[in-house]
């Protein structure tokens with residue numbers, strides 16, 4: 001008689017195979033990769049070699065120029081010339097280290113926080129700030145610069161990068177080109193909690209997309225500390241869960257960020273899969289010029305990170321090793337001042353902007369709601385570009 005209760009007898013041929021033995025994936029270390037300590041001394045690392053002196057010099061120069069640009073942009077926001085500005089002061093090692101590791105075929109996918117990265121990528125400072133002036137377009141040609149528009153919705157740039165590299169691989173097959181297009185996605189600690197980040201990580205791993213996600217863990221998502229966002233031992237562990245290469249790096253050490261991103265991009269281009277890099281750094285300024293940061297974080301915390309300044313750290317090393325002196329430093333400062341002067345001048349001289357343009361290219365036939373919004377904005381009048 002047939003059994004009605006209990007497990008069905010499985011015919012011998014369809015029994016489940018014994019569990020496959022899989023190699024343990026390498027877990028990111030709780031000690032971040034560091035090549036230059038916060039006092040400017042070298043640290044040896046068994047996995048990553050430090051960049052050569054000329055690259056260290058280029059990283060330093062780009063950080064000094066980036067900080068001057070950032071300070072000028074913050075001032076322009078206070079003067080009302082920009083609608084808003086999210087400063088990346090203190091995060092220069094990430095902004096610059098990631099971008100200088102890109103090759104000519106690669107793409108950059110920045111967020112609103114990553115204006116210094118975009119300037120380092122070679123986009124004009126005025127063009128980078130176009131969106132933040134309230135213009136309807138991003139200010140530069142993404143294709144010409146291989147740089148996506150700065151993204152405000154969190155983590156959407158991560159999916160765009162996966163899609164772009166996947167499409168580039170298909171096109172490469174059709175066009176017979178041999179170069180692999182890789183992408184660097186910049187994102188914050190808070191963005192790693194977004195559903196879209198997880199979809200992007202999953203597809204990147206499934207499709208073996210050559211994408212490197214550089215998570216700038218600056219400790220705060222507006223007023224929410226990272227400890228209230230994630231239970232993972234490090235944010236890099238999130239990459240392991242998706243089957244990605246994952247690294248945890250000192251985000252105020254430009255040499256370490258550069259070497260790790262360059263390594264991850266090389267691996268990704270060679271078919272080794274995507275990577276998630278957590279770079280631990282700090283947001284020195286409020287979330288934007290409109291955010292009262294003193295209401296949710298201690299000055300002591302800010303001072304601690306100020307003593308870990310990424311620019312001073314590399315300067316100490318370069319001077320100690322004879323690659324930087326007062327003369328070279330003064331030349332870099334002059335170039336940085338020139339950039340700030342040009343930016344100020346262009347912001348003062350450029351035509352006024354009509355905010356009604358924001359509505360011009362949305363729909364062929366605008367909805368009643370958009371029409372009402374347009375009329376309300378028109379009452380405010382023109383603003384300076």
Ligand SMILES: Cc1ncc(C[n+]2csc(CCOP(=O)(O)OP(=O)(O)O)c2C)c(N)n1
Nearest residue numbers: 113152153154188189190191218220221222
């Ligand atoms: C999809 C989405 N949800 C919410 C917001 C609102 N928002 C803007 S910035 C921000 C915090 C982001 O923090 P983090 O990712 O750590 O980046 P950071 O600003 O520190 O660079 C939030 C929640 C948004 N822009 N997009």
